Amino acid sequence: MNDSRRLGDCLDGQRFWEDVQSLASIGALHPKGIRRLALDAQDNQARLWLAEQGRALGCEAYYDDLGNVFIRRAGKDSSRAPFLIGSHLDSQPQAGIHDGALGVVAGLAVLRTLHDQGIDHLHPLEVVAWTNEEGARFVPGASGSSWFAGQRDYHEIASSLDDSSIRFSDALADCLDLLKEHGLTYRPKPFTPHAFLELHIEQGPVLETLGKPVGVVSGIQGVNWYEIEVKGQANHAGTTPLQARRDAFDSAHDLVSALKAAVFDQDDDLRFTIGKFSVWPDSVNTIAQRATFTIDLRHPSQTVLDALDARFHDLTKCQWGGCDVTLKVTSRVAPVAFPDSLLDVLHECARHYCPDTPELVSGAFHDAIHLAHVCPTAMLFTPCRQGLSHHPDEHIEREDAEVAARVLTDAATSLLG
Numbered sequence: 001m002n003d004s005r006r007l008g009d010c011l012d013g014q015r016f017w018e019d020v021q022s023l024a025s026i027g028a029l030h031p032k033g034i035r036r037l038a039l040d041a042q043d044n045q046a047r048l049w050l051a052e053q054g055r056a057l058g059c060e061a062y063y064d065d066l067g068n069v070f071i072r073r074a075g076k077d078s079s080r081a082p083f084l085i086g087s088h089l090d091s092q093p094q095a096g097i098h099d100g101a102l103g104v105v106a107g108l109a110v111l112r113t114l115h116d117q118g119i120d121h122l123h124p125l126e127v128v129a130w131t132n133e134e135g136a137r138f139v140p141g142a143s144g145s146s147w148f149a150g151q152r153d154y155h156e157i158a159s160s161l162d163d164s165s166i167r168f169s170d171a172l173a174d175c176l177d178l179l180k181e182h183g184l185t186y187r188p189k190p191f192t193p194h195a196f197l198e199l200h201i202e203q204g205p206v207l208e209t210l211g212k213p214v215g216v217v218s219g220i221q222g223v224n225w226y227e228i229e230v231k232g233q234a235n236h237a238g239t240t241p242l243q244a245r246r247d248a249f250d251s252a253h254d255l256v257s258a259l260k261a262a263v264f265d266q267d268d269d270l271r272f273t274i275g276k277f278s279v280w281p282d283s284v285n286t287i288a289q290r291a292t293f294t295i296d297l298r299h300p301s302q303t304v305l306d307a308l309d310a311r312f313h314d315l316t317k318c319q320w321g322g323c324d325v326t327l328k329v330t331s332r333v334a335p336v337a338f339p340d341s342l343l344d345v346l347h348e349c350a351r352h353y354c355p356d357t358p359e360l361v362s363g364a365f366h367d368a369i370h371l372a373h374v375c376p377t378a379m380l381f382t383p384c385r386q387g388l389s390h391h392p393d394e395h396i397e398r399e400d401a402e403v404a405a406r407v408l409t410d411a412a413t414s415l416l417g
Contacts, residue, residue, distance in 0.1 A: 096394020
């Protein structure tokens with residue numbers, strides 16, 4: 001791309017940042033942060049906000065069977081596959097304002113720049129907000145993008161329950177009714193995109209440490225999610241001797257130690273996290289009858305993930321402390337490597353704004369991990385302070401985000417034709 005054709009230099013940084021703040025007001029927490037759980041009122045309102053912004057630019061707004069929302073700018077050749085840019089609008093329960101949302105607003109900024117500069121392009125351009133990427137309300141996450149990419153069955157997604165026993169399908173029906181009521185077009189079937197780009201905050205410390213405003217993401221490590229249940233026997237805490245107990249908590253504690261020992265000798269790329277742990281009947285003077293916990297296991301190598309998966313299954317086949325154990329795999333997402341052809345485009349575009357742009361692997365999963373199965377896909381990262389995310393103190397610098405959005409704009413211009 002010649003410097004004279006760099007559309008990213010024309011991006012309105014002030015308006016881009018105003019859109020970031022405007023979206024952050026939907027589901028805002030006091031004194032900072034947001035709460036937009038998938039398919040709740042705030043998440044649905046954010047979808048309508050995106051549709052409204054797109055319509056103001058002359059774009060069509062539509063949705064599909066999973067509530068994924070698209071705003072479409074027509075291309076000169078409507079028969080060509082659309083080029084997609086996007087991320088997600090849902091959040092963790094106590095979240096920062098940039099995770100996911102920044103990528104959607106950056107896509108909107110690309111649309112706005114093309115509109116303001118009167119630029120035509122061959123392929124249609126669509127900005128998408130995928131449904132339930134976080135998995136904070138309905139497990140597993142990335143529901144919209146995984147279904148769109150044919151990686152997950154609709155009925156499996158629709159049957160999942162949140163912590164209040166609300167079914168995904170019921171929450172989705174309310175969302176679809178709202179989108180229809182506000183005049184969005186219904187297009188049920190997925191399609192094969194020309195390509196997909198996603199801009200996201202890094203959610204790690206690398207870019208900030210390097211002092212770089214943007215990084216090119218070469219791929220995403222794989223993720224396995226597990227739920228483990230340990231069943232014992234409730235009894236009186238004061239009268240039951242230690243040797244007579246079937247204590248689900250004690251047994252779960254020992255099992256966790258064994259699981260951690262199984263991953264101890266792996267390399268520094270391995271990530272092992274127990275994010276939820278609960279006991280029942282949850283009484284101060286009652287031995288736990290049941291303990292449940294989750295495991296989030298990540299690594300860039302499928303071979304490593306498979307070996308640890310086998311070891312986890314072996315460890316949970318037997319009793320622990322007289323307690324029965326069951327292991328359920330709730331999600332498997334294989335690692336992906338993004339194509340060199342797209343990485344070369346991103347590096348070329350980034351070089352104009354950030355010489356020696358670093359390349360890194362994503363430790364978090366994103367919607368791009370599923371889109372990579374159906375079309376050329378790649379990502380950009382921008383730094384967040386101290387690598388902090390999934391927290392109201394999540395923070396990015398406006399100048400960094402603008403650089404990343406300009407790189408995204410130039411890459412889109414190059415790929416749209």
